[in-house]
Amino acid sequence: MIFCLLLAAFSSPVFAGEWTANVVKELDVLVQSCAVVPCTFTHPKEYHPDSAINAIWHLKSDWKKRIYSDAQRDVLENFKGRTKLLGHLSDGNCTLEMIEIKDHDNGPFCFRMELPTGSIDKFSFVNHCVMFKMLPNPPDPILTHSTAIQGRPFTITCSVTHTCPSHVPELTWNRATTDDVVTVVHKKNRFGYWEMESILAFTPEEKDDHSEIICTAAFFGGRKSQTVSNLYVKRTDNYNHIIVPTVAVIGTAGIFAVFCTLMVKRYRKRIEELQSADGSMWNRMSRLSRRIRSHVSGPSRADPRHANQKVSKGRFPSPKSQPKSCNYRQDPDDGDDYMNAVDNNVYGNM
Numbered sequence: 001m002i003f004c005l006l007l008a009a010f011s012s013p014v015f016a017g018e019w020t021a022n023v024v025k026e027l028d029v030l031v032q033s034c035a036v037v038p039c040t041f042t043h044p045k046e047y048h049p050d051s052a053i054n055a056i057w058h059l060k061s062d063w064k065k066r067i068y069s070d071a072q073r074d075v076l077e078n079f080k081g082r083t084k085l086l087g088h089l090s091d092g093n094c095t096l097e098m099i100e101i102k103d104h105d106n107g108p109f110c111f112r113m114e115l116p117t118g119s120i121d122k123f124s125f126v127n128h129c130v131m132f133k134m135l136p137n138p139p140d141p142i143l144t145h146s147t148a149i150q151g152r153p154f155t156i157t158c159s160v161t162h163t164c165p166s167h168v169p170e171l172t173w174n175r176a177t178t179d180d181v182v183t184v185v186h187k188k189n190r191f192g193y194w195e196m197e198s199i200l201a202f203t204p205e206e207k208d209d210h211s212e213i214i215c216t217a218a219f220f221g222g223r224k225s226q227t228v229s230n231l232y233v234k235r236t237d238n239y240n241h242i243i244v245p246t247v248a249v250i251g252t253a254g255i256f257a258v259f260c261t262l263m264v265k266r267y268r269k270r271i272e273e274l275q276s277a278d279g280s281m282w283n284r285m286s287r288l289s290r291r292i293r294s295h296v297s298g299p300s301r302a303d304p305r306h307a308n309q310k311v312s313k314g315r316f317p318s319p320k321s322q323p324k325s326c327n328y329r330q331d332p333d334d335g336d337d338y339m340n341a342v343d344n345n346v347y348g349n350m
């Protein structure tokens, strides 16, 4: 094992003395879309500029069946115009891009290089070939999100993996609110695979509850896929539905109480006056009625001595009794006067 490690260390690209290539072995590719095959290589010869290196990608079965070549005439009809090298050959970069992928383009494909120094400086890296695994349908984006709480910042992440970093898929959201913030992140996953990520941030409101959040992934070549997430917005604990009516009721009661107090204060005086007027009238009335009774029948019961006098005087009228009868006649006048006075008093206060 140590021997193997040493061998690996000595044959590493640092020494650049070997014909080596590092190519992804298998790649999931989307039919109709594109794929980028990461590839690096080293060779034992001196530095060569890009133009001096003849790079070829060919079918593993036959190095003459070329899917990419600097010379277009050498390229298989099926692959003409669909393949190109992305990196710089002088840097040892043999990355291949293929567009408009057809479901029979599965490979395996191998890299070969030729240096213009002689017949022996040609090398096909047939032990480092790539195989395409065809995806007839695009992968669905994956949605992950935090708990949505009303009025608190909320983020939902949409991500999709792909193998075409030269034409990345576009992620879009169904929400078109200006307050929403969308952050796009493109990152490398394992060798040959990439992840496109879109992070949507917003503050959910009550109206967002039970709404659908849709993330759509549009791949190069026109293929699309989407994932729907139902948003459930947790309400923040508030007691407004209790507080508001309570405050309204207390407020109304308070205003009514103040109004009543003012009304009572304003009219208490007059009510008292009315009551006192009533009282004086009652007193006078009762005094009057007592006086009337005392003149008519009262004396017979109240004062037997008086009754005797009256009887005797009735039988034998004397000139002395005249003033008494005069007094008696004056009494109703007195009463009338009182009544008038009371009436005036009452009306005066109304």
Ligand SMILES: *[C@@H]1O[C@H](CO)[C@@H](O)[C@H](O)[C@H]1NC(C)=O
Binding pocket: 040, 086, 087, 088, 093, 094, 095
């Ligand atoms: C090779 O070239 C491609 C395209 O320019 C680039 O994305 C990639 O990082 C390069 N690879 C290395 C190992 O430098």
